[in-house]
Amino acid sequence: MARPPHPGPTERELTLLKLLWEHGPSTVRQLHQLIHLRPRPAYTSVQSNLQGMLDKGYVHSRTDQHAHVYAATVTRDEVERRAVSDLIRRVFDGSALRLFTAALHDEQTTPAELERLQALLDESRDD
Incomplete structure (x- = not known):
């Protein structure tokens, strides 16, 4: 049976969004260096997470000298409000x-x- 869609960003996606909110538009390499999770996720995992976030509309990307630069398309306030609304409901x-x-x-x-x-x-x- 397929898993229902998550009502908001996953824990890893939220970690990446917080980094983007704090540091602004960033490359995969920059985000990978900023992540303080243990164990540190692989570079390719961060890249895959960002692609998924791109598909969900949480980020957008542009190419800057051969590197993709990702920026959040959702605000911290939007994510917090959705999460609280979902928590109250569920x-x-x-x-x-x-x-x-x-x-x-x-x-x-x-x-x-x-x-x-x-x-x-x-x-x-x-x-």
Whole structure:
């Protein structure tokens, strides 16, 4: 049975997108050198991942002096929003409240993050 399509970038694709968002348009060689995964993926694996991302529309490429230069076509915000929307739908049965409740009970939430969340809630009440 065929595997259903992934709702967003895979872990490896997300790693490459983060590098492109941080460093801007890059060649396969540059991205391969920037990856800090262990074990480091083979150059050809990075190249294959980028081709798949090109097919999915996550990146575009242009040729620059015999090398393909890849750039992200999706923003960090778009990817985050899609991922959160998918998470709310699949895990929290469509309830954003349940997602926020789970997030607030996470011991990694800092006081500064809690203050920012409160400010966002206050802003949304004023609208």
